[in-house]
Amino acid sequence: MNKSPIDSSFEREQEKQKATTSVAQQNSFMSTSLAQQSSSTTAPSMKQDARADGVQQKALDQEKRALRKHMLGLRDAIDHKSRATKSTNICRQVAHLISAWQQEHMPADRMTIGVYFPMGSEVDIRELIDWAYQNGHTVAFPYLIRKDYAAADEIRALPTMRFRTIPATHYHDACQNFIGKPLKTWDPTDAALEAYPACEPNQIDALVVPLVAFDQELHRLGYGGACYDRLLPRLKEGVLVSGVAFCEQQTGSVPHDDRDISLPRIIKA
Numbered sequence: 001m002n003k004s005p006i007d008s009s010f011e012r013e014q015e016k017q018k019a020t021t022s023v024a025q026q027n028s029f030m031s032t033s034l035a036q037q038s039s040s041t042t043a044p045s046m047k048q049d050a051r052a053d054g055v056q057q058k059a060l061d062q063e064k065r066a067l068r069k070h071m072l073g074l075r076d077a078i079d080h081k082s083r084a085t086k087s088t089n090i091c092r093q094v095a096h097l098i099s100a101w102q103q104e105h106m107p108a109d110r111m112t113i114g115v116y117f118p119m120g121s122e123v124d125i126r127e128l129i130d131w132a133y134q135n136g137h138t139v140a141f142p143y144l145i146r147k148d149y150a151a152a153d154e155i156r157a158l159p160t161m162r163f164r165t166i167p168a169t170h171y172h173d174a175c176q177n178f179i180g181k182p183l184k185t186w187d188p189t190d191a192a193l194e195a196y197p198a199c200e201p202n203q204i205d206a207l208v209v210p211l212v213a214f215d216q217e218l219h220r221l222g223y224g225g226a227c228y229d230r231l232l233p234r235l236k237e238g239v240l241v242s243g244v245a246f247c248e249q250q251t252g253s254v255p256h257d258d259r260d261i262s263l264p265r266i267i268k269a
């Protein structure tokens, strides 16, 4: 199969990087993204502008796709034991952070915590989920709804992420039937969802965000659905948002444009 220009440039960059030291440097390629490069260019007419924007967008998406593939490979390569130890460490850090935030902001109340049900080689936050239930918090899980069900103000080209709260007593069942299938796209009227109350973005007090890659400036790369880029602006002000990642997921620079929302913090191990 022919290699795409991105693949070839990727390999050239990898060759160049052999002598580098930090994980972030080793994981980095294409340090200046096309979007960043484009910010100084000007197009002569609106039509050309639109065409140029489309080309830039495609190139940026391609760049993200190549980085996603590379970084998922690095994440998958972390051995199971190390992944478990690091995950426990991250869960403890986030639990401390949430407790401290609660003390400061809503000491008399339980919180609603938006989590994710881990898949593949993601940081395993099941200990954090257990902790949240044990401490009486309301726990909300994401799911995707089919794009043809998107509301008028949502984007129809991509599935939309929504949240439902799962009571502690239903967690086990919900893992089997609902939240354990993070890639499934649901019909919002599906009977399997009915038992679990919808949780609107403005009900979330703390959010734990999965990611594929991040950089020093806390730009985040996910699975390519723009799910969190669309969710983050809909949260209440002051919500405790924490990305979680293994150190191996850090790269030199995540390609981004002004629609990519960087995270306020990333808890890592």
Ligand SMILES: Nc1nc2c(c(=O)[nH]1)N(C=O)[C@@H](CNc1ccc(C(=O)N[C@@H](CCC(=O)O)C(=O)O)cc1)CN2
Pocket: 064, 065, 068, 116, 117, 118, 119, 122, 142, 143, 144, 161, 182, 183, 210, 211, 222, 223, 224, 225, 226, 227, 228
């Ligand atoms: N555990 C967990 N649950 C989660 C998420 C997550 O990141 N982790 N999500 C967070 O968003 C949502 C699932 N998001 C998804 C977004 C895109 C694709 C997807 O199919 N992506 C394409 C394009 C990839 C590319 O261009 O490289 C693909 O895989 O073919 C899948 C899931 C909801 N639940």
Ligand SMILES: Nc1ncnc2c1ncn2[C@@H]1O[C@H](COP(=O)(O)OP(=O)(O)OP(=O)(O)O)[C@@H](O)[C@H]1O
Pocket: 057, 061, 064, 155, 158, 220, 221, 222, 223, 224, 225, 226, 227, 228, 229, 230, 259, 260
């Ligand atoms: N706010 C937005 N509205 C519409 N489209 C967007 C938005 N943000 C990004 N996109 C587009 O959606 C596609 C996927 O975005 P991107 O690759 O940044 O997702 P991601 O951050 O990796 O995924 P996720 O947030 O789901 O984990 C890209 O083509 C991107 O341009």
